[in-house]
Amino acid sequence: MIRIFVTGGTFDKQYNELAGTLAFKETHLPEMLRLGRSRVDVAITTLMMIDSLDMRDADRARIVDECRRAEQSRIVITHGTDTMIDTARELATAAPGVGSKTIVLTGAMIPYAFGSSDGLFNLGSALSFVQVLTSGVYVAMNARCFTWDRVSKNRSTGVFEPL
Amino acid sequence: MIRIFVTGGTFDKQYNELAGTLAFKETHLPEMLRLGRSRVDVAITTLMMIDSLDMRDADRARIVDECRRAEQSRIVITHGTDTMIDTARELATAAPGVGSKTIVLTGAMIPYAFGSSDGLFNLGSALSFVQVLTSGVYVAMNARCFTWDRVSKNRSTGVFEPL
Amino acid sequence: MIRIFVTGGTFDKQYNELAGTLAFKETHLPEMLRLGRSRVDVAITTLMMIDSLDMRDADRARIVDECRRAEQSRIVITHGTDTMIDTARELATAAPGVGSKTIVLTGAMIPYAFGSSDGLFNLGSALSFVQVLTSGVYVAMNARCFTWDRVSKNRSTGVFEPL
Amino acid sequence: MIRIFVTGGTFDKQYNELAGTLAFKETHLPEMLRLGRSRVDVAITTLMMIDSLDMRDADRARIVDECRRAEQSRIVITHGTDTMIDTARELATAAPGVGSKTIVLTGAMIPYAFGSSDGLFNLGSALSFVQVLTSGVYVAMNARCFTWDRVSKNRSTGVFEPL
Numbered sequence: 001m002i003r004i005f006v007t008g009g010t011f012d013k014q015y016n017e018l019a020g021t022l023a024f025k026e027t028h029l030p031e032m033l034r035l036g037r038s039r040v041d042v043a044i045t046t047l048m049m050i051d052s053l054d055m056r057d058a059d060r061a062r063i064v065d066e067c068r069r070a071e072q073s074r075i076v077i078t079h080g081t082d083t084m085i086d087t088a089r090e091l092a093t094a095a096p097g098v099g100s101k102t103i104v105l106t107g108a109m110i111p112y113a114f115g116s117s118d119g120l121f122n123l124g125s126a127l128s129f130v131q132v133l134t135s136g137v138y139v140a141m142n143a144r145c146f147t148w149d150r151v152s153k154n155r156s157t158g159v160f161e162p163l
Numbered sequence: 164m165i166r167i168f169v170t171g172g173t174f175d176k177q178y179n180e181l182a183g184t185l186a187f188k189e190t191h192l193p194e195m196l197r198l199g200r201s202r203v204d205v206a207i208t209t210l211m212m213i214d215s216l217d218m219r220d221a222d223r224a225r226i227v228d229e230c231r232r233a234e235q236s237r238i239v240i241t242h243g244t245d246t247m248i249d250t251a252r253e254l255a256t257a258a259p260g261v262g263s264k265t266i267v268l269t270g271a272m273i274p275y276a277f278g279s280s281d282g283l284f285n286l287g288s289a290l291s292f293v294q295v296l297t298s299g300v301y302v303a304m305n306a307r308c309f310t311w312d313r314v315s316k317n318r319s320t321g322v323f324e325p326l
Numbered sequence: 327m328i329r330i331f332v333t334g335g336t337f338d339k340q341y342n343e344l345a346g347t348l349a350f351k352e353t354h355l356p357e358m359l360r361l362g363r364s365r366v367d368v369a370i371t372t373l374m375m376i377d378s379l380d381m382r383d384a385d386r387a388r389i390v391d392e393c394r395r396a397e398q399s400r401i402v403i404t405h406g407t408d409t410m411i412d413t414a415r416e417l418a419t420a421a422p423g424v425g426s427k428t429i430v431l432t433g434a435m436i437p438y439a440f441g442s443s444d445g446l447f448n449l450g451s452a453l454s455f456v457q458v459l460t461s462g463v464y465v466a467m468n469a470r471c472f473t474w475d476r477v478s479k480n481r482s483t484g485v486f487e488p489l
Numbered sequence: 490m491i492r493i494f495v496t497g498g499t500f501d502k503q504y505n506e507l508a509g510t511l512a513f514k515e516t517h518l519p520e521m522l523r524l525g526r527s528r529v530d531v532a533i534t535t536l537m538m539i540d541s542l543d544m545r546d547a548d549r550a551r552i553v554d555e556c557r558r559a560e561q562s563r564i565v566i567t568h569g570t571d572t573m574i575d576t577a578r579e580l581a582t583a584a585p586g587v588g589s590k591t592i593v594l595t596g597a598m599i600p601y602a603f604g605s606s607d608g609l610f611n612l613g614s615a616l617s618f619v620q621v622l623t624s625g626v627y628v629a630m631n632a633r634c635f636t637w638d639r640v641s642k643n644r645s646t647g648v649f650e651p652l
Contacts, residue, residue, distance in 0.1 A: 010506075010509060013509075015599060015600065015603055017499075017598040017599055017647055018644070018645070018646075018647050020499060020502075020511075020540070020542075020569075020571070021511070022509075022510070022511060032284075033306075035279060035280075035281060035284065036281050036284030036285070036305075036306060037272060037281045037284075037304075037305050037321070037322070038284070038305055038306040039305035039306065039307055039322055039323075039324075040305070040306040040307055051509070053509075080509075082509070109200060109506040110504060110506055111504065113603065113604070113605075114504055114602065114603040114604055115602070115603055115604025115605070116198060116602075116604070117198075118198060118199050118200045120283045120284045120287070121195075121198065121199030121200075121201070121283045121284065121286065121287035122199070122287060123284065123287070124283070124284035124285060124286070124287030124288035124291070124306060125287035125288065125290065125291040126291075127288065127306045128287070128288040128289075128291035128292045128303070128306065128308065129291050129295065131307075131308070132292065132295045132296060132308075133295060140291070141200075142199075142200050142201055142202035142203070143196075143199060143201040143202065143203040143287060143290045143291065144202055144203055144294075145291065145294070145295075155507070156507070157507075158200070158506055158507050159200070159202055160202075161202075173343075173346060176346075178436060178437065178440055180336075180435040180436055180484055181481070181482070181483075181484050183336060183339075183348075183377070183379075183406075183408070184348070185346075185347070185348060214346070216346075243346075245346070272343040273341060273343055274341065276440065276441070276442075277341055277439065277440040277441055278439070278440055278441025278442070279439075279441070318344070319344070320344075321343055321344050358610075359632075361605060361606075361607060361610065362607050362610030362611070362631075362632060363598060363607045363610075363630075363631050363647070363648070364610070364631055364632040365631035365632065365633055365648055365649075365650075366631070366632040366633055435526060442524060443524075444524060444525050444526045446609045446610045446613070447521075447524065447525030447526075447527070447609045447610065447612065447613035448525070448613060449610065449613070450609070450610035450611060450612070450613030450614035450617070450632060451613035451614065451616065451617040452617075453614065453632045454613070454614040454615075454617035454618050454629070454632065454634065455617045455621065457633075457634070458618065458621045458622060458634075459621060466617070467526075468525075468526050468527055468528035468529070469522075469525060469527040469528065469529040469613060469616045469617065470528055470529055470620075471617065471620070471621075484526070485526070485528055486528075
């Protein structure tokens with residue numbers, strides 16, 4: 001079984017039509033897995049529902065703690081792309097770490113709810129990488145998978161690139 | 164670099180609005196990779212554009228031959244789901260085989276052009292599995308990956324299941 | 327209150343993913359009205375769910391009869407585009423006719439379920455025309471509205487044109 | 490010929506994936522008319538591209554002026570819903586007015602670019618009402634059409650209601 005921790009990010013942003021603004025409500029993960037006809041056994045837990053620019057040390061500490069305590073050794077984390085690598089670093093370097101687990105962080109540049117999202121593609125990718133990679137902390141974006149210390153986000157293009 | 168061979172299947176079906184029927188025109192693969200913001204280096208070749216129920220021995224022989232001759236050792240094949248496993252078997256058992264390559268077949272239950280397709284999810288999955296699996300012939304559907312001789316399609320549910 | 331009679335047509339076609347074919351199940355009208363946030367008072371009745379090429383005299387007779395017997399004087403009929411004009415003629419020329427009512431037929435070139443449909447646009451148009459036009463039988467397609475005897479469908483372009 | 494004046498509003502909001510915010514770029518009107526297979530003769534002019542909460546007196550004065558000077562007597566204005574009625578009032582009461590023209594304002598609660606928008610439905614509706622209504626200034630939302638002084642927007646539901 002794969003554990004999926006939801007933290008929010010663009011993945012789960014939606015449009016609040018009364019306020020005319022972007023907002024978080026429920027996660028779209030179950031709907032996305034249904035659309036993808038996923039048959040992988042998963043347990044989904046929403047840890048928080050925030051923009052990753054608003055993520056604080058305490059939030060990251062909680063993510064690390066939840067990964068550490070999870071029964072599953074294979075974990076996918078949906079996360080805003082802006083600080084995804086920061087959380088990956090925290091997971092990889094925390095002591096005592098989550099060293100024996102395979103953790104894949106993924107996200108989206110366009111909200112799933114907005115129709116032309118990369119989220120479904122990235123989710124299919126992350127769920128696949130997490131099943132076959134050895135223990136470690138990874139970032140899966142753009143159909144590529146990077147170890148946490150070998151990747152940076154190019155802010156002018158939105159693309160994750162090898163360091 | 165990953166080679167993508169397009170053979171048609173539900174993946175690429177679209178609606179012919181003048182005839183009111185399903186039809187094949189161009190492949191949607193480039194558009195899907197753009198939507199998924201894929202940054203994996205790929206070369207796409209359309210081998211045929213047919214329903215896999217219409218695929219004949221000569222078509223399968225051509226697929227095997229193209230895989231054998233491809234310079235790339237990592238290959239994704241988009242394929243109709245009805246006979247995907249037959250083509251996988253042909254690839255795995257043909258002599259001389261394609262033994263040193265990693266070949267992943269994938270498809271969709273709903274056409275990509277129809278909005279609520281599993282195609283983007285499966286493509287993200289197949290492109291990920293093909294990068295990390297050792298040589299062999301695989302079927303990637305429903306976020307799972309099976310070796311060619313360990314899978315069957317459940318025709319009453321449309322789900323690929325382990326043998 | 328506006329009466330909506332559903333007869334099927336491309337509007338309501340969907341993809342049967344197990345058979346890989348086009349099929350009719352339930353009408354999408356309620357979902358479309360919800361998406362359009364329609365606040366017009368409507369009563370929806372599904373009369374049949376067929377391709378208009380399969381519509382027979384008895385089907386048309388039933389549509390005429392239902393329009394005649396409807397309490398409402400304003401009626402929208404969703405209909406396949408291929409024989410929409412035939413049904414409009416039948417409605418306009420049947421004796422005893424439906425003469426005191428305003429009846430607007432509409433349809434779609436692309437199924438609503440397929441994402442990039444003209445159906446929502448046409449439905450908004452038909453519901454608007456039916457509220458303001460005087461009694462008569464009309465065809466509303468392509469944002470235009472024609473009286474039943476002043477329109478033909480151009481089969482090579484799919485466009486409804488003035489006679 | 491129908492004149493379409495674009496002023497922005499939710500209709501044309503889109504997601505800026507690098508900034509993670511809502512933004513205006515080009516209008517989606519031409520794409521929407523294409524999707525709806527509109528065959529009504531239109532001339533589209535983008536007057537401004539703003540949230541209607543940011544619309545100032547000078548902006549409204551410009552809209553009035555453009556409507557007055559337009560050669561066409563039938564005009565559709567796409568507009569944010571929050572102050573749509575204010576602009577309608579300005580158009581109706583400005584002296585010298587636009588009295589001999591039929592002007593229909595419309596908008597959307599969900600951006601067209603976000604997939605599940607009411608925009609296409611409203612556009613089909615507005616283009617239909619404008620063709621048949623007598624001179625005056627109207628608001629077309631939720632498949633209904635109101636004269637400018639007989640409507641209010643219910644801010645808790647987002648629905649336009651009769652006064």
